[in-house]
Amino acid sequence: MKSLPPAALLLILGATAGSAQDLTYPVVDTMQDSCFDLVGQAIDCPAADQALYGQDAQYARRPAAYTDNGDGTVLDTNTALVWQKTPQNDRLQYLDGIAYCAALDLGGRTDWRVPSIKELYSLADNRGELLTPEEGTPTPYIDTAFFDFEYPSGRMAFAGQYWSSTLYVKGPVQNGRNQAAFGFNFADGHIKAYGTGLDFYTGAAATGGLAGPDGKAPGNYVRCVSGAEGVYGVNAFADNGDGTVTDTATGLMWQQTDDGTRREWAEALAYCEALDLAGHDDWTLPNSKELQSIVDYDRTGYPAINQDYFGITQDGETLDYWTSTTFGDWKNYANVIAFGKALSKSGDQTDYTDWHGAGAQRSSIKTIVGQEMTEDTTCSVNACDYNRSDNLVRCVR
Template sequence: MRPNSSRHVIASVSAVLLVLSSNGLAAQGLSYPLVDTMQDACYDLTGATITCPAEGAALYGQDSQHPRLAAAYIDNGDGSVQDENTGLLWQKTPQYDRMQYAEALDYCEDLDLAGHSDWRVPSIKELYSLADFRGELLKPEEGTPTPYIDTSVFDFQYPDGLPFAGQYWSSTLYVKGPVMNGRNQGAFGFNFADGHIKAYGTGLDFYTGGDAVNSGLPNGPADGKAPGNYVRCVHGQEDVYGVNQFENNGDGTVIDAATGRMWQQADDGIRREWADALAYCEALELGGHDDWYLPNSKELQSIVDYRRTGFPAIDETVFALTRDAESLDFWTSTTFGDFKNYANVIAFGKALSKAGEQTEYIDWHGAGAQRSSIKTIVGQDMTEATTCSVNACDYNRSDNLVRCVR
């Protein structure tokens, strides 16, 4: 486990440099520093908390066993929070009224806060930098839930009556096609209540740009409009954080100079359950290196190509990806906080779900979504409680693809 698991970590410059030195780069040389998930415990395949395994043992290589750049925030006392790692300035107290996508853009553009008038809606990679995977959404009888954000510096409220519906907009539109009902335009957001990325209906039709006919949600608002999301505005230069600088090394590896991470250039095409995915990366020898590991959620999401109009959601000029199904989910080492017998996955293909009268799975959440998959189906089953929300039931499988990192 990490020696410091407090909700608020102020990292010194020397600590930042120490963490990043493992990748051979100084902190100031990174335009896309990846903030750690802050997950600080290990779990078995059934979701029980365990003593973190020793190197070489089964289930070694979990998120908390490869700590990276600890979150570092400063509350400026003027309604803003400075992220010491990314350089981004955040709105401390979000707008607690749900907004349509266009309304959120206007709200941030009009915001005057902390001496700045050039606020904006963050990109999905900027927004995801705030995710804290010590979060867990609990039922009242199970205890007090913990949001997927550091509430020692950021204000957060669970919605009345819908504690799972803590969705926040990003500016990143889903450009590969419609979501939910095969017509609606989507924009990505992160749910700080239940720890997922997905595309949400903007209120517009993907094909015509006009108003959407309905929300696409079987339990959506009675007027048929998209329910909207919350927004937390950001200040900082656009199109810097979250922009990759890939180079194919020609030895089966790809370096991203923006994050300092080296990646396995091509997955091996073999689907594995979570334990085997962890073991595969820990044992990998590639490009003259033997210190590979299964990436955490933020690391793997960092290589998603959200601007590409086709599938898969990755830059195929530098990466190779197995296309053996519509759903191309890749494992991460991050256990899903709400159901700890699941681990997070990043969807590079369609993020499938179905709802209402739909008989076939469709691209409900969008390629680039972060969902979760059951770690194993040995001795346990997927249930509606873990795969379904009030609106849809996700397609889920225990064998996913793997791409390692170092």
């Protein structure tokens, strides 16, 4: 249980007292239960008058709640979605993944499908961390008390990506003309857009970029879901006319427009804790799932947010927003949601490109004071992410 001051606990309990069925899009807690300092050390969670107060672990949200049905399926009692407990341990091309779930007959159900990215991200458990063998046993970003998960064998243990059905509609990703669909990596805790093996403009099989020698993209794993489609993950925004927006689907109220100031992580936490807006002074820096809940994955332009309700003050490609969630693998980093292009570069590239897609969840170094960003922390074997310590902020209550 996350520890809270009594007054804050009462606020949270009041906000979550209703059943999940009262909301069409109940946001499930990240389950992160520890606090960390700016260089990645675990610390006692700060008091309200101390620096770094307001971290993810300090605010109890709706806890994850699963039921093993004993038939190869798991019910999420928050979302009412039923999940495949044990996925097929093979990578599939995007269209093959769609076909696989459509043909699945499991637990007396035949209405299986590939989940949307918001459905898939509801399973993310931010107690995960990917460790090398000499550092200890890794913990996947999913609750293995209910869901089976295997790390890929060999040197690419981090490549635990699972498809969603959510196509990236803003343009091609990586190099060339690659169509992409979002996925979540249960090995390393990121959302990104992965090449489907198809051409973004024609829908034909890709011939470059992520297409390998056999003409196919690397592919991802699939965990199928059963349940009403087009319900979970759909927002219902209302402009309150006072600088705030309420999402009646999630029960969250949002700061309508950011203040245009880029901050390091400690200042982002403090800014939301001190915010007094529309008669409310209980604002917080959103956790990863809360902030991802307002991404507009259907919008064909930038930024990836519904601009009928929300304002973004800055132009440009990097529109990353802080979350209160520390990144499990590098705890001197915190998660960000990219509402602009999620930039990276690879190989001989000299310019950053929209490698991961607007709507991706990446991570940024909390501060550059006393630290250095190196290839060890910004690069994988595939690409080097664009990384900055000062990001934008949008508060929630």
